[in-house]
Amino acid sequence: MRMLPVLSRLAWRYLWRNHRRTIVMLGAISVGAWAMIFMTALTRGMVDQMIADGISVIPGHVQIHNPDYLDDPSVSNRIALTDTELTQRFGDAGFDAWASRVRVPAVITSERESRGVTLLGIDPDAERTFSFVDYDAVDGRFLEDPEDNGVVIGAKLADTLETEVGKRIVLMSQDPDNDIADRGFRVVGLFHANMEVYEETYAFVGKRTAQKMLRIGDTVSEVVFVGDDYRDVEPVFQKVSAAVDDSVKVSRWTEVDTYLGTMLGVMDGFVLIWVIVIFLALSFGLVNTLVMAVFERVREIGLMLALGMKPMSILGQIIIESMMLLAVGLLIGDVLAYVTVKPLESGIDISIVAKGMEMFGASSILYPKLYMDDVILSNVVVLVLGFLASLSPAWRASRYEPVEAITKV
Secondary structure (H helix, E strand, C coil): EEEEEEEHHHHHHHHHHCCHHHHHHHHHHHHHHHHHHHHHHHHHHHHHHHHHHHHHHHHCCEEEECCCCCCCCCCCCCCCCCCHHHHHHHCCCCCCCEEEEEEEEEEECCCCEEEEEEEECCHHHCCCCCCCCHHHHHHCCCCCCCCEEEEEEHHHHHHHCCCCCCEEEEEEEECCCCCCEEEEEEEEEEEEECCCCHHHHHEEHHHHHHHHHHHCCCCCEEEEECCCCCCCCCHHHHHHHHCCCCCEEEEEEHCCCCCHHHHHHHHHHHHHHHHHHHHHHHHHHHHHHHHHHHHHHHHHHHHHHHHCHHHHHHHHHHHHHHHHHHHHHHHHHHHHHHHHHHHCCCCEEEEHHHHHHHHCCCCCEEECCCCHHHHHHHHHHHHHHHHHHHHHHHHHHCCCHHHHHHHHC
């Protein structure tokens, strides 16, 4: 430890003896670090937006269903508990937000076209905070209460049906006896979503109105709960599970939408793999730089050994040189990543490839996310791998015989 300050000064001076080579290597490390963090931020932003959009459409972090509902989402597989019983159990339980809803497949018909949709019977006040629809941005108006007799559909669906606000449409589904349940509605609003597929898929009506239409009394298809963090839903899951029995199934959002759940796990692994791949490309330059530095200083190293410097000190000096090189390069790369990602966090318009992005469940606006955990992970992995890469030339330098090294041409 007493030799560390001396070795550090020597290492820093040796780095700048050949300043051109050091600057080139610093540039490569900086660009590599920037690329690692920048691409990770872009991917994080895309995946986070996919998950946020997906959860808002599911919606919720935890859900309650009939045990058979996820396999067969018909009105027959609704929850046995009534709205009144659900309110008694969850109304004062302290959840951030929760709502019960009717969710069934349906057919919507205008005077010109028909399409299959998902009919959502909701309480608009209960879902305002977590719905994927911005109530204030609806053309016309959104639903006012659970007994609203209007219907709100997506702007894209309205184009497909060749209808508009004020026109009438017919919604058809099945009741618990498998008979046709239909009703005419007036379109009171057209909503807009991040992805057109959502605008084509959903039709909103009041929950009480949907219950009357489907003849299901005071029952619902699902109950949704929202927590603080989509990555940590276990507290909400345990709380909901404690309040119900085996007549219903409690599911985390990762179980309801397995694609999004898998994406979250894949993303965490991708970050580490991406960092390692980028560093492998950098490592060739790093090792080459260190080997050349050792080769040029063979006689100097021999002289230091002859004067009594220990082989372990030689090894330490070479390793310190590589760590200094990496540390400075990473610092520059981190700063570059920060100044390039931060201005883009307000959103990047990629609508030119919107159709392709929608195939992956991503919207046409990309919001990069710079997480400190990702920056720290990138830096730590690079430093650890850099240390390992520097061991070979450092060990080679420490093994020289003093007389042979001094006389070597």
